[in-house]
Amino acid sequence: MxxxxxxxxxxxxxxxxxxxxxxxxxxxxxxxxxxxxxxxxxxxxxxxxxxxxxxxxxxxxxxxxxxxxxxxxxxxxxxxxxxxxxxxxxxxxxxxxxxGNSITTAEHAIALMFAAARQIAVADASTQAGKWEKNRFMGRELYAKTLGLIGCGNIGSIVADRALGLKMKVIAYDPFLSAERAVQLGVEKVELEELLPRADVISLHVPMTDKTKNILSREALAMTKPGIIIVNAARGGLVDEAALREALESEHVAAAGFDVFTVEPAKENVLFGAPNFIATPHLGxxxxxxxxxxxxxxxxxxxxxxxxxxxTNALNMPSITAEEAPRLKPFAALAEKLGAFAGQIVDEGLEEVEIEYEGDVTKLNMKPLTAAALAGVLRPLLQDVNVVSAPALMKERGAALTESTRETSPTYDSLIRIKVKTGGGWRTLAGAVIAGQPRIVEVKGMALEAPFQANTLYINNSDKPGFIGALGTLLGDAQINIATFHLGREAAGAEAIALVGVDQPLSDPDMAKLKALPQVRYAKLLRF
The missing domain is CATH 3.40.50.720 (NAD(P)-binding Rossmann-like Domain)
Structure with a gap:
């Protein structure tokens, strides 16, 4: 060998x-x-x-x-x-x-918080220049102040623990943090709109996604308490840097400490040279x-x-042993793709997940299958997720997970069904391995069979004449080619589902036109 x-x-x-x-x-x-x-x-x-x-x-x-x-x-x-x-x-x-580096990153966030509160960097430069400007640098205590965490997962929860040790009050905005988990951590779970005006210090601990980009926008910064301190040791792009520069100059933001920037290496940045701004070169x-x-x-x-x-800790395939790999591989691929479908239609926070296994798949080791499904669910929401970390991330956020098995399946040799609860309602879909390939076989209880196309339009519509024609016309006008088209419905004239594989993703304006069609109840562009 x-x-x-x-x-x-x-x-x-x-x-x-x-x-x-x-x-x-x-x-x-x-x-x-x-x-x-x-x-x-x-x-x-x-x-x-x-x-x-x-x-x-x-x-x-x-x-x-x-x-x-x-x-x-x-x-x-x-x-x-x-x-x-x-x-x-x-x-x-x-x-x-x-x-491996969670504690280190959390400690760096705390260090930036202290440095910003006590103006450590400029005071050091002044003192070493021989100025001894003792009256110039009036800091502030962190004791009894309110720390607002945007993100309370693995690193955010460590920051919370350290802040509570400093006798700070900790409030946290995290859509995936349950009320029960918040109690365990000793933090108060709040919405972002409540956190902004209440916090004396804001520390960010979320990944960079479409939903979190500029989460501290110009408008969000305007909602914060005058004299706020802002710390970012997570990812660049979470804060509108130009707006923060203006807020620092106007003294609405008293100080800020950043370890990450929108463009790195940050050889120049709009924040550099701003009053009471502390920067480190991604040292978390x-x-x-x-x-x-x-x-x-x-x-x-x-x-x-x-x-x-x-x-182990793979981001693009489930963790399995060499012996299990041949049998588990097609089912792991199915579970992860079903999870990715489910995760992309979680629009109002993930509250609960149910995974059902039916048929021959119940005789296999289902732990890696569940991990693959959870990684699929969480990855559209959190980005840096793999099949090993996904169960722990679910547990950290307190989202309930239920698994069930049934030895037989009515239609298929094996079937996996995933249900996600979001905004108080359930969304459900199921899949099977057919001819060695993962396929969607059920959405919202409606039977249909479709592949996981790279770009797939998921449409929940009223089963009324004219819908397919209107959809085809819209896609044709947008120069979008249809690769696959699969339909399911409850009954004639009732609720229906369309899964349309397209060769190119729709633009935002074209998606808006699709959602405006009178028969459409819900539409989402899914990516697999």
Whole structure:
């Protein structure tokens, strides 16, 4: 058997290098190679594994040149520098280490909070310049102040714990945080509109998604309490940077501490030079302990996969053992795609998930199937989710999970059904593996059989004459080609479902026109 070869193209600890060697894997340690995309593209075809941090950008052209690559391991949580769809299409497993730097990042947020409250950076510069401007730097206590957390997941909950130790009051906005979990953490769950005017300090701990982009917009900043302190050690783009600059200059915002920026490396930024603004160069995970933890984890995970086929902390396939893989693989793909469908139609916060297994699939190990389904549900909402972290993330947010089994299935050898509760109502769909491929077989209790097309229009409509014609005309006018068209309905003239696979996604104006059709009750463009 040929010894697997791993390229380490970013800085990784010597202990991680030794793990590969001890496990019998050949290692090429070139920590300066990562930023040289041309050189990486030239050599990547020689390796079975690629271990990286943030400097290496694994773009489609790199993946296309990776003729033998089987696994990419990211030492850390963020995988913005890896083109996951391209890797998936090539059959390359992408792994990360989701919990290795949580404490470090939380501590950095607390450090920024203190630095902003006491003007540490400018006071240091002034003192070392020999000015001794003691009366200039009037800080403020954090004791008894209200900390508003935007996001109270893994890192946010650690920040909450530390803030409570400082005798602060903690309020949290997180659509996925249950009332019960909030009580356990000792925080008060609130809506964003309530958090903004109540908080003395706001700290952000959410991923960067379409829903969270500029969550602290100009309008949101205007709703905050005068003298607010804002801390962002999560992701760039969560705050309108230009609006924050104006708020700092007007002193509506007393101080801000940022570790992340919309464009990185941030060689220039509208916030630089603003009064009472503190900046660090994305140091949230930069401690010796965190670097060592994530390096050791990624080395172990990659070694396990290359030597035994075991998959851990993968973002593009479920965690399964080498023995289980052949039987579980098609059902895991089905579960994750059903979850992705369900997650994309969670419009008002995830309250509860039910997963039902019917038929022969109940004889298999269903744990990785459930994990795959939950990863699918949460990924449209949280981005940095994998099949290992998904169950823990569900538990952290207090969203109830119920699993049930039935030994027989009325129509199919095996069937998986997912129900999600959002906005007080249930949305349900089911799927089966047919001819080795995952298929949708039921939506809202209505039978139909459809593939998971890359771009799929999901439409809930009234079954009235003229709908299909109007839809076809709308898509034709928009130059959108229909790839597949599948229908289901309760009864003639009653409620109906259409799943329309299209070759190109609709623009926002065209989606608005679709939703305005008189027969349409609900419409969403799904991506698989």
């Amino acid at each position: 040929t010894m697997p070869k791993v390229l380490i193209s970013d800085e990784l600890s010597e202990a991680a290098v030794n793990i590969f060697k001890t496990r019998g894997i050949e290692v090429d340690f070139q920590p300066q190679l990562g930023p040289d995309a041309a050189k990486l593209k030239e050599v990547i075809g020689n390796y079975d594994g690629l271990a990286i941090r943030s400097a290496t950008k694994v773009k489609p052209d790199i993946i296309a040149a990776a003729k033998n690559l089987k696994v990419i391991g990211r030492a850390g949580i963020g995988v913005d520098n890896v083109d996951i769809p391209a890797a998936t299409a090539k059959g390359i497993v992408v792994m990360n280490t989701p919990f 995970a930069s401690t010796n302990e965190a670097q060592e933890n994530v390096a050791l984890q990624v080395a172990e995970q990659m070694s396990d996969y290359l030597l035994t086929g075991a998959v």
